[in-house]
Amino acid sequence: MRPPVARHHPQTGALRARPRLYAPSPGWSISADVVVVGSGVAGLTAALRCEAAGLTTVVVTKARLDDGSTRWAQGGIAAALGEGDTPEQHLEDTLVAGAGLCDEEAVRILVTEGPDAVRRLISTGAHFDTDDEGDIHLTREGGHHRRRIAHAGGDATGAEVSRALVEAVHARGVRTIENALVLDLLTDAEGRTAGVTLHVMGEGQHDGVGAVHAPAVVLATGGMGQVFSATTNPSVSTGDGVALALRAGAEVSDLEFVQFHPTVLFLGPEAEGQQPLVSEAVRGEGAHLVDADGVRFMVGQHELAELAPRDIVAKGITRRMLEQGAEHMYLDARHFGADMWEHRFPTILAACRANGIDPVTEPIPIAPAAHYASGGVRTDARGRTTVPGLYACGEVACTGVHGANRLASNSLLEGLVYAERIAADIAAAHAGDGLHARVPAPVPQPGKPAYPLLAPEARFAIQRIMTEGAGVLRSADSLEKAADQLQGLHTEARDALEENGKTAEPGVDTWEATNLLCVARVLVAAARLREETRGCHWREDHADRDDTNWRRHIVVTLHPDRSLAVTTTGTADFPPTR
DSSP: OOOOBOOOOOOOSOOOOOOOBOOOOOSOEEEOSEEEEOOSHHHHHHHHHHHHTTOOEEEEOSSOTTOSSGGGOOSOEEOSOSTTOOHHHHHHHHHHHTTTOSOHHHHHHHHHHHHHHHHHHHHHTOOOOBOTTSSBOEEOOTTOSSOOEEOSTTTOHHHHHHHHHHHHHHHTTOEEEOSEEEEEEEEOTTSOEEEEEEEEOSSSSOOEEEEEEOSEEEEOOOOOGGGSSEESSOTTOSOHHHHHHHHTTOOEEOTTOEEEEEEEEOOOTTOOEEOOBOOHHHHHTTOEEEOTTOOOTTBTTBTTGGGSOHHHHHHHHHHHHHHHTOSOEEEEOGGGHHHHHHHHOHHHHHHHHHTTOOTTTSOEEEEEEEEEESOEEEOOTTOBOSSTTEEEOGGGEEOSSSTTSOOTTHHHHHHHHHHHHHHHHHHHHHHTTSGGGSOOOOOOOOSSOSBOOOOTTHHHHHHHHHHHHSSSSBOHHHHHHHHHHHHHHHHHHHHHHHHHOOOOOOSHHHHHHHHHHHHHHHHHHHHHHOOSOBTTBOBTTBOSOOHHHHSSOEEEEEOTTSOEEEEEOSSSSOOOOO
16 A cells, blocks of 8 residues: 655644533633743753743643653663764664664754763753763663663662752742643734643642743653553653644644553553553663563574564564563563662662562563553754744654654753754844744634543543553554544534533543543554554554665644544654744
């Protein structure tokens, strides 16, 4: 099947009224030069750089400042910091992992600007583990041919990065609004960004639905792992940024490439929600993947065995599970000894023991679980989306860095590098053409809501549908069933609103469920179209990679009537966002 090719039409001029969530009208508002939505490494880095450039900056975050995905990152930050390592070698490893769909220029930016970005993070206050000589201790993870992973607290890198950035935000007096769920993008009469609407959840300076008026909005909302039943993502990762961008008319790309982390602590077949991660760094230090008989099944499947790129390891584990009718495999690191476990991996050791497993004396039961979205809101090298004034960085964005499969520990680095580039672009626009020197007047929103809300229990239905139909293993039949079930939820809610004006009561649970349905529909639509196996997209009915027809990106937009437009780029290159 030859895919349809998109005709690119950057957004200009006045736009038709866009879909928006059913919500009360804003009861309060504040103004700023830039609003950053999200408080992980990408959001806080962007905010600090914008504030340093003299821009009035507001950070909006869904929970507390340190409650996002960043603090859960165990492995570390990948950068060419070690002796003998080079950005070119890091580039090569990233391109291999991305399976032909990385934007090489985006990756080159990442690996060349990355080392200095890490040093600036250290100057901000982050403390990384060092060796006896005082140099940063570097380890290795899957897909890397060199030790280039900087880590902190053994396996608590994300927590340390989050701590340093949160302290810097407080020290510099950046204005923050915590416990606030972003709802929709505001635009002016020319279709440019004019801020966001948001709901503060009863804790903080404001309460209820309000607005932050700003000519620049940076989405750094993290991932959408909660679209699946089992994930390493925290409960706040419900795809809010991608859903907001879609409703605003932005292009979303590569959403079918969801990385399933190979080694997540198996808590039983009925376990749902956030699951404990067993970092790839454990394999980097020499742990082995084995079946119930102790056989190392990854040997011979790839030159790097257990340290192959994550998609290959996840597939290897899943294949072995299917062959043996098993619910999980094992990660064996008993040879580490108690001292290494306690000092190098204290967080993982504690999580295992809290669930009745002692990795010092027994293998760890593991299985793949949803971990990272390689795709997201499409951006250029400066983080600009197809909606003027709207930026995206971190997991919510598709910069082209990750391609079809993210290389381990490139995510924190991407957040650092591209957040800095976004801040530089906003500052230049503010100082240059003056467009960012004023707060635009948002176009009044229509009185009748255009996007119905789902009942809170729909969240669990969506997760079951996605896990069964669009998980590690996918096929035309499983994806068709998932698409039909998701469309049924969408149609039921739409018809209830259009026919009798009924919708679920506005609130955090219903907004999150509605956002999850939005991103789930897009993910499944893209996965159905891509009839090949590439990276972390594994089609049982199309087992081979097809560069002739599918070395290109799938781009999805949401029409004002809430239908999806699903097309592809003509080549592996992205068209301009402007």
